[in-house]
Amino acid sequence: MTIVRALILGGLLAVSPLAPAFAEQVTIATDATFPPFESVDANGKLVGYDIELMEAICKAAELDCNIIAAAWDGMIPGLTAGKYDALISQLTVTEARRKVMAFSDIYSHPTFRFVGKKGANLDIKPGGLAGKVIAVQTGTPMDAFVTKTFPEATIKRYDGGSAPYLELTAGRADLHMSYEAQITHSFLKGDGAKDFELVGPQYTGKDAPEFGEGVAIALNRRSAELLEKINDGLAKIRDNGELAAIDAKYFGKN
Amino acid sequence: MSWDVIADNLGLYAEGAKLTLFLTVASLAIAFLLSMPLALGRNSHNAVLRHAIGAYTVVFRGTPLLVQLFLIYYGLAQFSAIRESILWPCLSSPLVCVIATFVLNTTAYTTEIFAGALRHLPPGEVEAARAYGMSPFTRARRILMPAMLTRSLALYGNETVMMLHATSLASTVTLLEVTGVARNITLNYYIMFEPYVTAAAIYLVMTLTLVLLFQLAQARWAGYLQARLG
Numbered sequence: 438m439t440i441v442r443a444l445i446l447g448g449l450l451a452v453s454p455l456a457p458a459f460a461e462q463v464t465i466a467t468d469a470t471f472p473p474f475e476s477v478d479a480n481g482k483l484v485g486y487d488i489e490l491m492e493a494i495c496k497a498a499e500l501d502c503n504i505i506a507a508a509w510d511g512m513i514p515g516l517t518a519g520k521y522d523a524l525i526s527q528l529t530v531t532e533a534r535r536k537v538m539a540f541s542d543i544y545s546h547p548t549f550r551f552v553g554k555k556g557a558n559l560d561i562k563p564g565g566l567a568g569k570v571i572a573v574q575t576g577t578p579m580d581a582f583v584t585k586t587f588p589e590a591t592i593k594r595y596d597g598g599s600a601p602y603l604e605l606t607a608g609r610a611d612l613h614m615s616y617e618a619q620i621t622h623s624f625l626k627g628d629g630a631k632d633f634e635l636v637g638p639q640y641t642g643k644d645a646p647e648f649g650e651g652v653a654i655a656l657n658r659r660s661a662e663l664l665e666k667i668n669d670g671l672a673k674i675r676d677n678g679e680l681a682a683i684d685a686k687y688f689g690k691n
Numbered sequence: 692m693s694w695d696v697i698a699d700n701l702g703l704y705a706e707g708a709k710l711t712l713f714l715t716v717a718s719l720a721i722a723f724l725l726s727m728p729l730a731l732g733r734n735s736h737n738a739v740l741r742h743a744i745g746a747y748t749v750v751f752r753g754t755p756l757l758v759q760l761f762l763i764y765y766g767l768a769q770f771s772a773i774r775e776s777i778l779w780p781c782l783s784s785p786l787v788c789v790i791a792t793f794v795l796n797t798t799a800y801t802t803e804i805f806a807g808a809l810r811h812l813p814p815g816e817v818e819a820a821r822a823y824g825m826s827p828f829t830r831a832r833r834i835l836m837p838a839m840l841t842r843s844l845a846l847y848g849n850e851t852v853m854m855l856h857a858t859s860l861a862s863t864v865t866l867l868e869v870t871g872v873a874r875n876i877t878l879n880y881y882i883m884f885e886p887y888v889t890a891a892a893i894y895l896v897m898t899l900t901l902v903l904l905f906q907l908a909q910a911r912w913a914g915y916l917q918a919r920l921g
Contacts, residue, residue, distance in 0.1 A: 510874050514883040537881045576878030593865050596874065600765075607768035609783050 463500050463663065465491060465654075466507035466521040470597035472623040473687055474527045474616075477506060486687045487525045490544065491654070493679045498670030500663075509574065510596055513538065516657055523656045523667065527616060529578045529642075529649035539658045541667045543651035544680070549579060549640040550617040552605065552624065552633055559611065561637035566590040572601035572610035579614040581647040582640070605633065612636070618688055696880050697889050700872070707872035708893055714858040714868060715897075718793035719851055725798045730805030730839065731831060744802065751799035757860050759796060764788040764864045785864045797854045804850060808843035809835060841913040848905035852898055859894075869893050 467475040467487060475485040483504055495502035504525070507515060515521050517537055527547070530540045551571075553559060559566060567589035573580045575594040583592055593610060595601050598619075604610040606629045617639060624630050642648040654671075656664050674680045697704075733744045751759065767773050767782060781787045812835070820834040840847075862871030873886035880886075 510877050511883065513881040514877060517881060518883070534881075575875060594875070595865065596863070596878075603765050603768070607765075607783070608774055608779075609768070 461501075463495070463502045463522045464520075465502055465504045465523045465525055466512050466515060467491075467504060467524065467526045468509040468512055468598065469506040470509070470599045471527060471619060474619065475525070486683060487527060489683050489686075490674075490680070491525045493674045493683065494654075494667055494670035496670075497673035497677075497679075498666045500666060500670070508596070509576070509598070513655070516655060519657060522660060522663060523654055525654050527619075527652050528655050530651060530653050531578065531581075531647070531649040534649075534655070537658075539656045539660070539664055541654040541656065541664060542671055543653045544671060545684075546641065546651045548617045549582070549614060549648055550620060550635045551612045551614050551637040552620045553612045553636045555632050555634050557611065557636070559636060563587070564589065566612070569611040570609065572604045572613045574598050574601060574615075578648045582645050583614055585647065586645070606630070622688065693880065693882050693885055696876060696882065697885050700876055703867070703872045703875070704869065704889060704893065707867055707869040707890075708897075710861075710866060711855070711858050711868040711893075711897070714789060714793065714861055714866075715851075715855045717790055718797055718858075719854055721790075721794045722798040722801050722854075725794070726801035726805050727836060727839075729798065729802040730809055731835070733802055733806035734809050748799040748803050751796050752803065756792070756796050756857055757863065760789065760792045760860055760864065763792045785861075785866050789861045789864060789866060793854065793857065796857070797850065800850050800853075801847065804843045804846045805839050808839045808846075811842065812838050841916065844905060844909050844913050848902065848909075851905070852901055855897055855901060856894065 467483065469475045469477045469483055469485075471485075473485055474487045475483065478484045483506060488504060491502065491504055494500075505521075507521065509526075512521070512524055512526065513534075516524050528534070528540075529547070530543060534540075551561060559569065563586045566587045568591070569587075570591045570593055571583050571587065572593045572595065573583055575596060580592070580594060583590065593601075593604065595604070598615070601610065601613040601615070602624050605613045617635065620635060625633065625635075638644075640648055642650055654667055656667070671680075729744055732740045733748075735741050763782075764785065773779060773782065816834060816838060817830070820830045825833065858868055859870035861868050862874055865871075867875065869890045873890040876886040877883055
């Protein structure tokens with residue numbers, strides 16, 4: 438037994454990657470229920486905009502990165518506890534979150550929208566939507582915004598990014614609020630979405646503080662060195678056009 | 692440590708505890724009533740009835756409760772025939788789906804617990820009842836049921852504790868019972884230890900109360916079995 442174990446351990450050591458610039462492997466968690474930003478494909482591999490972006494940053498910054506899927510509810514506590522070194526999961530930078538974690542430079546400025554049934558003609562204005570059911574992912578900027586803005590509505594909260602869409606198509610929710618890019622590039626492209634459309638105004642961080650300053654990579658507040666490296670990597674892929682290429686691949690922007 | 696967050700949200704925990712108790716008591720009460728006739732049927736001379744009930748308990752004991760809950764809550768909602776049926780106003784409610792799933796699941800276990808106790812009744816007790824000329828109904832009411840229930844008290848007590856703990860799955864379909872409250876606090880305040888330790892303490896108090904109740908019940912109704920063992 439001991440010999441077998443020694444052989445296995447030896448084998449593992451032999452195939453471990455060459456030492457990168459940053460001494461240890463960087464563990465990065467993502468909540469893979471949010472296509473096209475992060476999801477798991479049929480082979481169990483993490484795919485999406487954030488994953489490609491993170492891989493490009495790691496390569497540019499010469500970091501040995503290991504991106505893993507984590508549950509949304511354990512992600513931020515996992516980061517502050519040191520289980521993960523960073524999070525990339527379309528995390529918006531808000532005042533409340535800055536108190537518990539550090540953020541890289543912002544890499545995109547999302548817009549937020551409601552999606553609902555075609556022809557429902559809901560009057561979306563602050564204080565409105567009385568008696569309507571709004572589905573959101575718990576603890577997101579969308580959750581904070583609808584909780585504050587539509588106190589007359591019933592707000593149903595879910596742990597993942599995909600369950601609200603199931604509830605919307607099942608008719609248990611009248612509206613779901615999410616990132617506009619997620620709605621148009623994932624949900625509305627699916628088979629079950631032909632009766633649904635974007636409704637109401639576009640929101641950004643300028644409309645309500647809950648929507649934050651933009652999207653960034655979250656880090657532990659103690660990791661000043663890693664923060665610097667990730668920002669360097671981000672600056673490099675912004676300059677060499679890689680970031681624009683990933684944007685174009687996913688969203689058709691220039 | 693951020694215990695002040697817990698203190699600020701004690702009201703939510705109280706609401707959550709109420710819902711946890713409601714889910715547990717409602718599921719157990721309905722399942723108890725269903726399990727008694729099902730346990731008799733499980734031991735029936737009618738092979739079709741016996742095997743039909745057996746097939747039901749195998750399916751619901753052979754699959755995880757969480758899978759059953761997702762199938763009933765999300766899975767059924769996928770079919771437009773169900774969404775347009777008269778059942779939909781009921782099935783669209785998470786509370787109804789959760790209780791239906793819990794009842795189906797715990798009834799399967801309870802039926803087997805009761806049916807097992809029935810099979811192990813001393814044949815003499817049943818024969819004596821027959822010799823007295825009791826009708827099958829009277830026999831079930833006066834001999835089989837009381838003997839079955841007292842003999843399965845310990846096992847059934849475990850099943851009720853399992854059911855209490857299983858109610859935590861209701862949080863996966865938006866119900867804010869104790870676990871749901873803990874998870875919500877986690878998601879809004881980014882702490883894990885304090886909210887879940889608080890939830891654990893609440894479950895522990897409830898479990899100990901249940902265990903105590905069953906010990907009292909056992910002393911009251913199953914004492915004669917103890918004496919026999921001694």
